[in-house]
Amino acid sequence: MKNKSLLALVPLLILGIGCSSVSEPPVAGSVPAKKTAKKPAAKAPATAAASKKPVASANPTATYAIDSGPSSIKVEPNLPAFRAEPLMPPADVPPPQPGAVAAPAVPVNPTTPLASVPAPKYLVEDAAIPSGTPPAVLALVTEADRSRSSGDLDAAVVVMERALRIDARNPTLTYKLAQLRLKQNKPQLAEELAGKAALLAGGNLDLKRKSWILIAEARNMQQNPQGAKEAKAKAESFFGH
Incomplete structure (x- = not known):
């Protein structure tokens, strides 16, 4: 009896299996869906974090970029080069005449200001060495005159002092x-x-007169006009003697 019931169930099972294996026909105008293979989800990197914390810098005075914004400096075009113009002579100075000779410069002691050197007022004359002067003294006087002519006054003074020591x-x-x-x-x-020379001159009146003229000029250079006039009057007293 059991065998008959099993045999009756077998056809039913076969029919059910066949119906489940039959697929539904495709609908007209529809596109069959493509089967896509599912990819495994990518794992997030272990180093990524939801929120990053700033890393403390070893340098406490860290610098940050500052946006300077739009520049307000106006770039000017290149300026033209300036040309040096020749200097014009002052209006009150007349131009030099052709053939004119410039006046020679007057030498002035560089250690003395120009304002403190008065113009020569009294003519200082030279004096000749008298006869009977020792030859050694004559040689020193000649050397001193040579140094004075070349402009070396210091050397001339040294030589003349040597002559006076003799x-x-x-x-x-x-x-x-x-x-x-x-x-x-x-x-x-x-x-x-x-x-001193006027005192030593004795009866040499010409040398006395020259010495007092020199004294007058020396006082003139020391801004002593009254003393210069007195010395000039003293020098004139020796004329006609």
Whole structure:
């Protein structure tokens, strides 16, 4: 009896299996769906974090980029190069005439300001060495005159002082040394030496007159016009003797 019931169930099972294996026909106008293979989901990197925390820098004075914004500096075009114009002479100075000769510059002691050097007012004359002067003194006087002519007044003074050490009471040597001191712009020393020469001159009235003229010029350089006039009057007193 059991075998008959099993045999009756077998056809039913076969029929059910066949119906489930039959697929539904495709609908007209529809596109069959493509089967896509599912890809495994990508794993998020372990290093990614939901929110990143700023890493503390080893340098406490960290710098940050600052947006300077639009620049307000206006770039100017290149300026034209300036051309140097020749200097024009002052309007009150007349142009030099053709063939004119420029006046020579007057040498002035560089150590003395121009305002403190007065113009020469009294003519200081030279004096000749008298006869009977020792040859050694004559040689020194010649060397001193040569140095003075070349403009080396210091060397001329040194040589003349050597000559005076040989013949200390020679009034002409003293007078010539006073001349050198006057040229060195040392009027006080020149006045003292010229006064000494006038005393040593004795009966040599010409040398006395020249010595007092030199004293007048030395006082003029020391801004003493009254003393210069008195010395000039003293010098004129020796004329006609």
